[in-house]
Amino acid sequence: MIGKEILIGAITGFICNGLGVLICVSIIAYLQGGQVEQTLRFYNETGNLWMLITLGALPNLLAFFGFLRLKRDYRARGVLLATFVAAITAYLIYFF
Numbered sequence: 001m002i003g004k005e006i007l008i009g010a011i012t013g014f015i016c017n018g019l020g021v022l023i024c025v026s027i028i029a030y031l032q033g034g035q036v037e038q039t040l041r042f043y044n045e046t047g048n049l050w051m052l053i054t055l056g057a058l059p060n061l062l063a064f065f066g067f068l069r070l071k072r073d074y075r076a077r078g079v080l081l082a083t084f085v086a087a088i089t090a091y092l093i094y095f096f
Contacts, residue, residue, distance in 0.1 A: 005078065
């Protein structure tokens with residue numbers, strides 16, 4: 001039961017992170033007058049993809065505090081786990 005709640009929170013965290021990356025890329029592409037695909041390719045080619053991953057983790061704050069407000073502590077732990085995975089991924093991309 002506890003593992004299921006943490007898994008639900010982690011999946012929620014990964015979805016929020018993915019949506020956050022998509023929103024960041026869309027905003028940057030809109031401001032630069034380009035396309036989302038070109039912007040994503042540019043950040044990947046210049047080695048700055050880690051920036052988008054870390055900015056994309058911002059919506060996890062909403063999910064984390066939302067679960068805490070609803071007294072779903074284990075789901076909040078799952079969101080925190082997904083945030084740590086995003087941070088470690090960004091770290092690995094940045095340094096390797």
